[in-house]
Structure formats: C-alpha cells, structure tokens
Amino acid sequence: MNFYAVMAIYKFEMARTRRTLVQSIVAPVISTSLYFIVFGAAIGSRITEVGGVSYGAFIVPGLIMLNLLMHSISNASFGIYFPKFIGTVYEVLSAPVSTVEVVLGYVGAAATKSIILGLIILATATLFIPLRIEHPLIMLLFIFLTSITFSLLGFILGIWADNFEKLSVVPSLIITPLVFLGGSFYSTDMLPPFWQSVTLFNPVLYLVSGLRWSFYEISEVNVLVSLVCITGFMLLCFSVVLYMFRTGYKLRT
Amino acid sequence: MNAVSEPILSIQNLNKTFADGFQALKNINLEIQKGEIIALLGPNGAGKTTLISTICGIVQATSGKVTVAGYDITRDYRKTRSIIGLVPQELTTESFETVWNTLVFSRGLFGKKANSAHIEKVLKALSLWDKKDNMLMTLSGGMKRRVLIAKALSHEPAVLFLDEPTAGVDVSLRKDMWKIVQELKGDGVTIILTTHYIEEAEEIADRVGVINAGEIILVEDKTELMSKLGKKQVSLDLCDPLATIPQSLAGYSLELSENKDQLTYTFDSSGDRTGITSLLDDLKAADIYFRDLNTTQSSLEDIFVNLVEESS
Numbered sequence: 143m144n145f146y147a148v149m150a151i152y153k154f155e156m157a158r159t160r161r162t163l164v165q166s167i168v169a170p171v172i173s174t175s176l177y178f179i180v181f182g183a184a185i186g187s188r189i190t191e192v193g194g195v196s197y198g199a200f201i202v203p204g205l206i207m208l209n210l211l212m213h214s215i216s217n218a219s220f221g222i223y224f225p226k227f228i229g230t231v232y233e234v235l236s237a238p239v240s241t242v243e244v245v246l247g248y249v250g251a252a253a254t255k256s257i258i259l260g261l262i263i264l265a266t267a268t269l270f271i272p273l274r275i276e277h278p279l280i281m282l283l284f285i286f287l288t289s290i291t292f293s294l295l296g297f298i299l300g301i302w303a304d305n306f307e308k309l310s311v312v313p314s315l316i317i318t319p320l321v322f323l324g325g326s327f328y329s330t331d332m333l334p335p336f337w338q339s340v341t342l343f344n345p346v347l348y349l350v351s352g353l354r355w356s357f358y359e360i361s362e363v364n365v366l367v368s369l370v371c372i373t374g375f376m377l378l379c380f381s382v383v384l385y386m387f388r389t390g391y392k393l394r395t
Numbered sequence: 396m397n398a399v400s401e402p403i404l405s406i407q408n409l410n411k412t413f414a415d416g417f418q419a420l421k422n423i424n425l426e427i428q429k430g431e432i433i434a435l436l437g438p439n440g441a442g443k444t445t446l447i448s449t450i451c452g453i454v455q456a457t458s459g460k461v462t463v464a465g466y467d468i469t470r471d472y473r474k475t476r477s478i479i480g481l482v483p484q485e486l487t488t489e490s491f492e493t494v495w496n497t498l499v500f501s502r503g504l505f506g507k508k509a510n511s512a513h514i515e516k517v518l519k520a521l522s523l524w525d526k527k528d529n530m531l532m533t534l535s536g537g538m539k540r541r542v543l544i545a546k547a548l549s550h551e552p553a554v555l556f557l558d559e560p561t562a563g564v565d566v567s568l569r570k571d572m573w574k575i576v577q578e579l580k581g582d583g584v585t586i587i588l589t590t591h592y593i594e595e596a597e598e599i600a601d602r603v604g605v606i607n608a609g610e611i612i613l614v615e616d617k618t619e620l621m622s623k624l625g626k627k628q629v630s631l632d633l634c635d636p637l638a639t640i641p642q643s644l645a646g647y648s649l650e651l652s653e654n655k656d657q658l659t660y661t662f663d664s665s666g667d668r669t670g671i672t673s674l675l676d677d678l679k680a681a682d683i684y685f686r687d688l689n690t691t692q693s694s695l696e697d698i699f700v701n702l703v704e705e706s707s
C-alpha cells in the first residue's frame with residue numbers, strides 16, 4: 143500500500159476545500175437555513191405533523207440527504223475532473239498508485255467533506271427546531287455510507303465527463319429531482335397510490351427513509367432494506383471505478 | 396554495448412495504435428544503459444511524447460514489452476513508476492498551490508517519505524528557492540517549467556524523462572538546465588530527453604535517437620554519428636579569382652563561389668582517403684594559390700534533416 147500517496151492526494155483535496163470554504167460550508171448552511179424558514183415555517187404552519195413528528199423535524203433527514211448527495215457528487219467529480227481538464231492528471235497516472243489508493247485519496251477526501259457538512263447541517267437544524275435522534279450510531283452509519291457511495295458516483299461522473307456541462311447536468315437534472323421526489327420533504331402516504339408505487343423505484347427514497355428511521359423510528363421501507371440498498375449501490379459504484387481504471391476508460395489513451 | 400550490465404530501460408517491439416486507428420508507434424526497439432543521456436529527435440508528431448507516455452503509464456501500449464530496471468511496466472508498475480520521473484511537454488500546473496506544496500505532493504504521490512531537506516536542495520538547484528511560497532499561477536512560463544522539473548526530481552527518480560525541457564526557456568536557463576542534467580548524470584541518473592534544439596542533443600547527449608512517423612530510424616552514439624555521417628568541407632580563399640574550374644580538377648566536384656574567389660571541397664572525414672593531399676598537389680600544379688583555408692563539419696542538425704528527408 144502506497145500510504146504516502148493516499149495521504150498526498152487526501153491532503154491536496156482537503157487543502158482545496160480550505161481555499162473554497164465559503165462555497166463548501168457557508169453556502170450549504172445558508173441554503174439549509176432558507177429551507178427551514180420556507181419549508182419549516184411557511185409550510186410547517188399548515189402541515190403540523192407527519193407520522194407523529196413536527197414537519198420541521200420531519201424534513202431534517204431529507205435536508206441532510208439532499209446536501210450529502212449534492213456535495214458528495216460535486217466535490218468528488220470536480221476533484222478528478224479538474225486535473226483531467228488542466229492536464230495535471232498526468233502525475234497521478236504516472237505515479238506508482240493502485241486504483242484503490244487513488245480512490246481512497248480522492249473519494250476519501252470528498253466523503254470526509256460531506257460527512258463534516260452533514261454534521262454541520264444537523265447542527266444548523268438544531269438552531270431552528272428541537273431534535274431527537276433515537277439511533278445516533280445508525281444515523282452516522284447512514285451519513286457515512288451515503289457520503290462514500292455518492293462520492294464514488296461523483297468520481298465516476300468526473301472521469302466520464304469531458305466538459306463542464308456534463309459535470310453539472312447529473313447533479314441538477316438527476317439528483318435534485320430524485321431527492322425532491324424521494325420523500326425528502328413529504329411522506330409518500332400523502333401521495334395517490336399510483337405515485338406511491340412509482341416512488342418505490344426512486345433509490346433516494348431508501349436513503350431518506352433509512353436516515354429518518356435513525357432519527358424518529360418512522361420509515362417508508364424497512365431500515366434493513368435501506369442499509370442493503372446503500373451498501374449494494376456502494377459496491378456497484380466501486381466496481382465501476384475499478385473497471386474504469388483497469389481499462390483506462392477516459393483516463394489513459 | 397556492455398553485455399554484462401542489464402539495460403535500465405528495454406523496449407521490445409512496442410506498438411501503439413490510438414482509438415481512432417492512428418498508429419503512432421511502429422515496432423519500437425530500444426535499449427538504454429544506466430547513467431546514459433539519450434536525446435530523441437524527430438519532427439512534430441513523430442511519436443516522441445507517445446513513446447515517453449507509454450513508458451510512464453499514461454498511454455497504454457497496443458503490443459510489445461517495456462521493462463525498467465528489469466521490471467515490466469504493466470505487471471510491476473509500482474516498481475517501474477516509482478523509479479521514473481517525468482517532466483511533461485505541456486506546461487500543466489495547478490494554480491492555487493504553492494511551489495513548496497506541489498513538490499511535497501509529488502514526493503508523497505510517488506511513495507516517498509517526506510523530506511524537506513531534499514526538496515530544499517531541489518528548489519535551490521533550480522533557482523526556485525525564493526519562490527517556494529509563491530502560488531503557481533504567479534510564476535512565469537520558464538519558472539513553471541522548472542517547477543515541473545523540480546516535481547519530477549522531488550521523488551529522486553533513477554530514470555528521468557524530459558519531454559522538451561527547454562522549450563520556451565531562455566538561453567541562460569537552458570545552460571543551467573544542461574548543467575543540472577550533467578549533475579544528475581553524475582549521480583547515476585539515466586536521462587531520456589526530447590528536443591527540437593539539435594545543439595542541445597549535441598551538447599549534452601551521449602546517444603541520439605531519431606524518430607520519424609512512429610519509427611526509430613536511427614540510434615547512434617553521438618560522436619560516432621557525427622563522424623560517420625558528418626561531412627567535412629574545406630574552403631579555400633583564392634589569391635586570384637578563377638574564371639572556371641580547370642579540367643585537371645574536375646574529379647573533385649569542387650564548387651566555385653559566386654564571386655569566383657572561393658573553392659569548396661566536400662569530403663567524407665571517416666573515409667580512408669579524404670583526397671585533401673592530392674587536391675592540394677593538383678591545385679599547385681594548376682598554379683592556383685590560396686591565402687586561407689578552413690574546414691567546417693556538418694552539425695547534427697544537417698544530419699537530422701537529411702535523415703528525416705530520406706526516410707519520408
């Protein structure tokens with residue numbers, strides 16, 4: 143194991159975050175606060191309770207998921223796309239590093255940032271509403287698995303994308319709708335039966351449901367199903383990354 | 396070639412065809428000994444960068460075998476890549492990273508334990524020490540080139556690839572780089588460089604390889620190459636202008652200058668008989684006297700141009 147290389151990439155990526163602290167941390171905190179004000183205060187005054195918890199509290203897991211997904215993808219995709227774009231990727235490609243080490247460096251850094259961000263969002267939420275977390279360890283596990291999985295997905299996106307448009311299209315055109323339609327801000331019971339069944343095909347539903355269960359023990363699907371799904375998706379993403387590196391896909395000509 | 400010592404770099408039947416079907420490398424065979432400096436010459440698009448990129452792991456070979464210090468570049472990539480330092484042709488650097496940090500990054504990436512003393516030494520050798528805390532985007536092009544060299548040296552490679560290290564570099568810096576290359580050679584580092592400056596190859600290389608259209612058309616010891624292919628010329632400044640070249644000198648294919656006061660004789664300096672003595676005798680017999688004589692030798696540049704023209 144080339145431990146020095148993993149640390150070099152990891153530190154480099156973390157340093158990049160420090161340079162963009164406003165974009166990485168301050169912006170999400172502000173947008174989260176806005177969600178609380180708009181959704182929590184405005185809508186929450188009409189929908190008082192969902193499944194026995196206040197609407198403001200109900201949306202917290204959804205908000206955390208939204209941020210984890212968006213930022214894991216954008217951080218990790220940018221981390222590998224940019225060196226590719228400016229050409230500095232030659233150094234990583236010519237270095238004595240295995241795929242696993244490259245992934246540990248880039249994806250590890252992106253996931254770390256997301257985890258920190260998730261916890262900051264959680265802390266921000268407590269400023270607006272009283273929170274209870276029934277299963278803190280399960281909550282951490284979900285945050286952890288989600289951050290890693292979607293950082294892997296972002297990494298794949300960053301390798302695949304050959305222009306900035308492709309880079310931004312996936313988060314905004316795929317992830318955002320999935321998050322909004324995946325029961326982040328409402329319970330699927332509120333939907334007509336047909337749409338309830340459609341929602342079951344939305345992978346984000348399983349994530350939000352699992353995370354929400356760790357808070358309030360209410361869920362759309364069994365929490366174990368959620369855990370199996372996220373773990374399976376993580377392994378799938380990792381296999382894709384391995385495949386990309388083995389074949390040199392869009393990295394080595 | 397020394398049969399006892401195994402070559403540090405061995406390339407056997409290497410081919411590269413890109414996805415678009417273009418064959419950039421055609422059955423390349425090359426062996427390089429430890430401590431050698433070899434210059435690869437060739438016109439734009441000849442395949443120099445492709446060859447280097449393949450050895451370094453950036454381009455995947457279509458077929459063939461490459462070993463570095465006896466290790467296969469695909470099977471034992473960890474070994475080979477940790478031995479190799481690469482200075483790419485393109486000036487690609489981060490923008491917001493400092494010079495110091497980018498070297499620390501490179502060293503770590505290549506699996507070496509942090510060593511500030513070594514990085515300090517490299518920065519000083521490349522006259523970058525006073526820029527160590529500068530962000531890369533604040534550096535000039537020549538400084539960025541030196542940073543790329545410093546990055547490659549930060550992990551103490553035994554084999555160094557310099558892909559046009561002196562492109563866009565001013566004369567004094569170019570001389571500095573030649574000095575650094577010589578020092579590295581002194582430390583036992585093997586250096587493979589590409590260049591379009593023939594005088595660079597002439598100045599620093601032990602051997603010269605010429606690539607054209609994906610093929611190595613020649614690899615030769617530099618001095619041998621120059622003496623073998625080098626043509627020499629003797630120019631004679633005549634005391635009195637000559638109307639025409641006399642019949643008795645017709646066998647020498649002499650050239651008479653436009654203003655009729657200089658005769659030029661071209662000969663092969665590696666031949667058994669150069670013909671100079673008999674020419675001088677015959678000149679005397681023809682009552683042609685000269686007040687000055689000088690010889691010139693064709694440079695690598697002339698040789699190179701001839702070779703590439705012949706092969707295409």
Ligand SMILES: Nc1ncnc2c1ncn2[C@@H]1O[C@H](COP(=O)(O)OP(=O)(O)OP(=O)(O)O)[C@@H](O)[C@H]1O
Nearest residue numbers: 395413415417419438439440441442443444445446
């Ligand atoms: N990714 C690629 N796909 C297709 N063709 C390529 C690719 N990379 C390089 N080539 C082609 O391979 C040939 C060799 O390119 P290479 O960069 O190795 O030349 P070079 O000898 O380094 O030239 P220069 O002196 O201009 O740097 C060129 O014709 C180039 O267009």
Ligand SMILES: [Mg+2]
Nearest residue numbers: 443444445484
């Ligand atoms: Mg080139």
